[in-house]
Amino acid sequence: xxxxxxxxxxxxxxxxxxxxxxxxxxxxxxxxxxxxxxxxxxxxxxxxxxxxxxxxxxxxxxxxxxxxxxxxxxxxxxxxxxxxxxxxxxxxxxxxxxxxxxxxxxxxxxxxxxxxxxxxxxxxxxxxxxxxxxxxxxxxxxxxxxxxxxxxxxxxxxxxxxxxxxxxxxxxxxxxxxxxxxxxxxxxxxxxxxxxxxxxxxxxxxxxxxxxxxxxxxxxxxxxxxxxxxxxxxxxxxxxxxxxxxxxxxxxxxxxxxxxxxxxxxxxxxxxxxxxxxxxxxxxxxxxxxxxxxxxxxxxxxxxxxxxxxxxxxxxxxxxxxxxxxxxxxxxxxxxxxxxxxxxxxxxxxxxxxxxxxxxxxxxxxxxxxxxxxxxxxxxxxxxxxxxxxxxxxxxxxxxxxxxxxxxxxxxxxxxxxxxxxxxxxxxxxxxxxxxxxxxxxxxxxxxxxxxxxxxxxxxxxxxxxxxxxxxxxxxxxxxxxxxxxxxxxxxx
Amino acid sequence: xxxxxxxxxxxxxxxxxxxxxxxxxxxxxxxxxxxxxxxxxxxxxxxxxxxxxxxxxxxxxxxxxxxxxxxxxxxxxxxxxxxxxxxxxxxxxxxxxxxxxxxxxxxxxxxxxxxxxxxxxxxxxxxxxxxxxxxxxxxxxxxxxxxxxxxxxxxxxxxxxxxxxxxxxxxxxxxxxxxxxxxxxxxxxxxxxxxxxxxxxxxxxxxxxxxxxxxxxxxxxxxxxxxxxxxxxxxxxxxxxxxxxxxxxxxxxxxxxxxxxxxxxxxxx
Numbered sequence: 077x078x079x080x081x082x083x084x085x086x087x088x089x090x091x092x093x094x095x096x097x098x099x100x101x102x103x104x105x106x107x108x109x110x111x112x113x114x115x116x117x118x119x120x121x122x123x124x125x126x127x128x129x130x131x132x133x134x135x136x137x138x139x140x141x142x143x144x145x146x147x148x149x150x151x152x153x154x155x156x157x158x159x160x161x162x163x164x165x166x167x168x169x170x171x172x173x174x175x176x177x178x179x180x181x182x183x184x185x186x187x188x189x190x191x192x193x194x195x196x197x198x199x200x201x202x203x204x205x206x207x208x209x210x211x212x213x214x215x216x217x218x219x220x221x222x223x224x225x226x227x228x229x230x231x232x233x234x235x236x237x238x239x240x241x242x243x244x245x246x247x248x249x250x251x252x253x254x255x256x257x258x259x260x261x262x263x264x265x266x267x268x269x270x271x272x273x274x275x276x277x278x279x280x281x282x283x284x285x286x287x288x289x290x291x292x293x294x295x296x297x298x299x300x301x302x303x304x305x306x307x308x309x310x311x312x313x314x315x316x317x318x319x320x321x322x323x324x325x326x327x328x329x330x331x332x333x334x335x336x337x338x339x340x341x342x343x344x345x346x347x348x349x350x351x352x353x354x355x356x357x358x359x360x361x362x363x364x365x366x367x368x369x370x371x372x373x374x375x376x377x378x379x380x381x382x383x384x385x386x387x388x389x390x391x392x393x394x395x396x397x398x399x400x401x402x403x404x405x406x407x408x409x410x411x412x413x414x415x416x417x418x419x420x421x422x423x424x425x426x427x428x429x430x431x432x433x434x435x436x437x438x439x440x441x442x443x444x445x446x447x448x449x450x451x452x453x454x455x456x457x458x459x460x461x462x463x464x465x466x467x468x469x470x471x472x473x474x475x476x477x478x479x480x481x482x483x484x485x486x487x488x489x490x491x492x493x494x495x496x497x498x499x500x501x502x503x504x505x506x507x508x509x510x511x512x513x514x515x516x517x518x519x520x521x522x523x524x525x526x527x528x529x530x531x532x533x534x535x536x537x538x539x540x541x542x543x544x545x546x547x548x549x550x551x552x553x554x555x556x557x558x559x560x561x562x563x564x565x566x567x568x569x
Numbered sequence: 570x571x572x573x574x575x576x577x578x579x580x581x582x583x584x585x586x587x588x589x590x591x592x593x594x595x596x597x598x599x600x601x602x603x604x605x606x607x608x609x610x611x612x613x614x615x616x617x618x619x620x621x622x623x624x625x626x627x628x629x630x631x632x633x634x635x636x637x638x639x640x641x642x643x644x645x646x647x648x649x650x651x652x653x654x655x656x657x658x659x660x661x662x663x664x665x666x667x668x669x670x671x672x673x674x675x676x677x678x679x680x681x682x683x684x685x686x687x688x689x690x691x692x693x694x695x696x697x698x699x700x701x702x703x704x705x706x707x708x709x710x711x712x713x714x715x716x717x718x719x720x721x722x723x724x725x726x727x728x729x730x731x732x733x734x735x736x737x738x739x740x741x742x743x744x745x746x747x748x749x750x751x752x753x754x755x756x757x758x759x760x761x762x763x764x765x766x767x768x769x770x771x772x773x774x775x776x777x778x779x780x781x782x783x784x785x786x787x788x789x790x791x792x793x794x795x796x797x798x799x800x801x802x803x804x805x806x807x808x809x810x811x812x813x814x815x816x817x818x819x820x821x822x823x824x825x826x827x828x829x830x831x832x833x834x835x836x837x838x
């Protein structure tokens with residue numbers, strides 16, 4: 077049987093029934109009892125669930141397992157959405173739908189001249205009822221009129237060559253810090269996990285803004301399908317040799333298949349998408365360049381797949397953000413690093429990361445716009461990106477898995493190094509302005525079956541422990557790719 | 570700025586990864602000290618020198634528990650006890666600090682990483698020294714009670730069982746979670762030193778809360794390398810495993826306690 081093809085939701089042809097069947101399947105899966113591993117609520121609980129939800133018997137192996145802020149973010153979510161896809165496809169087939177149903181993806185980063193609607197929710201997900209007056213099971217508690225900004229859908233992360241970031245933070249790596257499995261969010265997230273993943277979650281708001289409720293929203297799965305596709309885009313650019321190691325390849329994760337039977341994936345089995353369960357591919361990813369010949373094999377033992385990072389400067393005070401912008405000053409100490417853009421005797425940084433460290437808060441907090449400028453220069457601040465707070469409550473819980481340390485965003489600002497004086501070493505201070513974005517207005521149009529799931533974002537308040545600047549260098553033993561990575565914007569069809 | 574770089578290990582027969590590992594702060598501050606500690610214990614064992622962490626409650630006729638405790642206290646060999654406990658802390662605790670050493674290193678300027686880690690470890694160790702001194706007195710009191718009750722022979726099992734109960738408690742789980750907490754660290758000047766000292770002290774206190782019962786209670790009875798190895802495996806396992814399942818650790822502790830009933834002290838030394 078041919079593998080299923082995951083298509084762009086906005087490229088589905090007129091009359092295509094993919095979303096109609098998804099709608100019917102959601103209704104059916106919502107009707108299944110929570111103890112059924114193929115029910116909507118059970119599958120959501122695998123990602124995470126509020127403490128008020130009674131865990132089904134035997135669910136401890138499967139529930140509350142989403143991997144974030146570590147380099148297992150991509151493989152765990154790949155296994156998760158593929159197992160989900162198998163359940164939905166089985167349901168669709170039993171309801172009389174097509175036998176090759178596949179999850180579509182939402183490419184919100186698409187060029188808006190080609191698709192002016194790309195930044196908005198696909199229309200099928202908006203509105204409590206369908207044209208025939210029946211309930212729309214693709215609606216949810218969320219901002220239904222969303223118009224994502226370019227900063228939120230930025231694919232700058234694809235420029236980060238290293239997959240694993242340093243375990244202690246500072247740099248993000250494309251895939252997250254090289255640590256053990258990590259649930260829930262806490263610590264430093266990978267570059268793509270931050271943007272667009274986290275910030276899209278926050279911008280959609282409602283159930284999507286909380287890791288313990290987000291998979292209850294049907295758009296979650298299209299969002300993560302796109303994130304999974306972007307992992308393929310990054311890999312096909314030609315990842316550095318040794319981007320993964322034997323420990324990563326051997327790590328396993330537990331899910332259920334369409335029949336509700338346990339299934340275990342090792343990361344090594346999650347690299348070839350055509351061989352995972354039913355197998356799938358995407359309608360649009362760039363042709364692979366300089367791929368490792370056998371993706372199931374570990375890199376040589378002498379490889380060093382993580383970035384290294386060094387502190388280049390930090391501010392001196394903690395920050396409390398409510399609604400007004402706050403500006404803080406990073407005092408640079410470029411002579412105290414072993415990396416420099418301008419000193420030939422030092423290693424040239426591959427990336428510059430602005431870190432918002434130990435961000436804490438309760439409830440749902442939304443995104444923060446981040447701007448930088450050379451301090452006291454009078455220059456207009458440059459907007460360098462958006463920092464997400466998806467999962468901040470779980471990361472800040474003193475009784476939680478991370479002891480209340482909060483989360484850290486490591487934002488790649490390499491493209492701005494010239495403008496803030498890092499490249500020529502002239503900068504002594506950098507001012508950073510943090511502007512909390514207003515919480516999106518949410519539309520409570522979730523299906524009646526989810527009436528018990530409410531949303532209360534709480535009061536806006538974010539603490540930031542330190543704002544710092546890190547220089548990072550790519551793995552020093554990485555083999556150069558045969559072709560330099562193309563501009564990411566040209567890779568996204 | 571070669572002076573800023575981490576001291577490099579240049580042995581050509583080693584792979585690049587191995588050289589990087591041996592040059593790292595984690596090796597200098599965690600792995601190497603632990604190896605020294607365990608090497609010391611193995612050396613003692615090879616030479617038939619029994620480990621002394623407590624306490625030999627005084628024997629004989631006493632007018633109640635208090636006088637027995639006083640007699641035991643005056644009989645303590647502080648020099649031997651201090652040396653053995655210090656060696657035990659050096660062997661066991663540094664590997665538990667690897668994530669925090671990595672964190673402190675990453676958040677510090679390259680040229681002050683060793684200073685920052687040193688201050689952090691120093692503050693952490695100070696808390697443990699104070700906790701150990703307290704634990705010695707508590708253990709001595711408990712041993713005296715057991716002796717007066719005629720249950721000295723069961724000290725190992727009682728201690729290991731109490732440690733096992735602690736291991737599977739909610740309080741232990743909460744303490745372990747709290748121990749994962751980190752603090753933001755200022756980067757420069759005296760403030761940076763203050764922050765790493767405070768963080769070391771705080772982490773030491775959190776670590777004592779999470780680990781002290783597991784570490785000290787099994788010492789109520791006969792103990793030696795086996796007891797220490799069991800404690801080390803339990804502590805390291807729970808440090809390195811997200812959401813550790815503690816039932817296995819509890820069973821291991823109880824088994825080690827049962828073995829203390831069957832085997833003479835020398836067998837563990």
